[in-house]
Amino acid sequence: MAWYNTVGKDADTVISSRVRLARNINGYPFASKLDASGANELIEKISAPLEQAGFRKINFADISPIMATSYVERHYVSPEFATKESPRALLLQEQGGIAVMVCEEDHLRIQSILPGLSLEEAYKNASRVERRLDEEFDFAYSEQFGYLTHCPTNLGTGMRASVMMFLPALTRGGYMDSLASQLSKIGLTVRGLFGEGSGAAGCMYQISNQVTLGITEEETLKKLNDAIAQISESERKARKSITGETLEQLTDTILRAEGTLRYAYRMSSGEFIRLFADVRFGIALGIVKDISYEQLGTLLVEAMPATLTLSSENTPKSEAARDKLRAQKIQNTLNPHRE
């Protein structure tokens, strides 16, 4: 089962956790300086032990742009990886959400994505694959700078750990800017997801470590975990502080969102994200009772444009047709017994 079909720890505030390790192999220039034959050679070499270990190889030169985008929507590859033109491959093991991008910016981007707050487990998964490849390959490394990466911002551990948080009460309260500036002081960054600029529409934020050099993997994970625990507490407090007329109004907004999500005939992805956030907030507050985090989590991937289009036998020909398909997909997921 894919990571987005299940629910994890602290689901009220955390959607997913991800750890990725950047590695390069000595004897080859970094990906942007690597010619096609070098890249293909590297892909062959790296794929062999991973395919043996049960990974599925997806050669990105051979798949359609829409299929490539669908892998972005499932958080297995970066948007840059999906759209670049040079040879590249994804090695995927859906169990454990383990995805290895070969020839992205670095030769190897080994990542594990899991539902809920699960950084240690994600690190363990990524690290296990990394150790397996370490036996086989001579990773570029210097004692001073650690693992050598294409971009100096990834030097050291080459590890980026990130947690996708759902923070509707802090967003409504206008606390996100000050949270971002506090986090930056301890070397963490916040990025809004699914929205223009601040990402306020979906109330979803990715919190990750900025620094990778001079700090161990364990220290990084602890720092991030501690911060996530604090942010979750603040969010929960902010939720509890909504009372009286404000809560009445919010309840009305949430139930209207649930109604629209369940019964709309057409829905754009922008509207979906807004309603998603309201309804998810409603589940956390106990206002929405018959929709689960799992159902919504699944939709957060399956109602996205590329994945949605691929799920239909008849490719929608227009935006309106796609919006209709999205509304159907949502209905089928939320109202499984409705004809």
Add this chain to the structure above:
Amino acid sequence: MLCEKCKKRTATVFYNENINGKTRSYSLCGECAAKLREKGELQDITSMIGSFADPFSQLHDQFFSGFFGMPTVKSIPSAKKCPVCGSTYADIAENGKVGCPTCYSTFGDELAGLIQSVHGTTSHTGSVPSRHRAMKEKKEKLTQLKQELQEAVQKEQFERAAELRDEIKSLEAPAEQEGN
């Protein structure tokens, strides 16, 4: 990181200077950089790139790669090329990305300022590839033995010192043959 002059404000100006092959990097806050410029101690300030308001305000990798750019090497542009991939420092500065692993040793001095400014340090403390683990352990052992040797000499324990010296020699010899 803090400004190296006032040690109070956050450094927002990063600057490498290369004169007759000697590199020096500065990490300054805007105010100290302006003062130094007035005094004429920081010349040709227009050749600096790394001036930005808040190092974490843009919150993403892309910020540092490309847009932020690298500290420029002032005066005497070096014609040095990476022996493996042929990159020059100008190439690296232009797109914010390094050409190959060897670039880090070729341009270590030039890159140190940038690395310091991004990470607040230039030395790694995390995990180590298996191939380097033995070497790392050996280095740690050597450091420890050398310290013991010094102590033995100070305490005039010359027999012990002689033993330690032999042990150090035997550890160092194969390391040199391996050529690091």
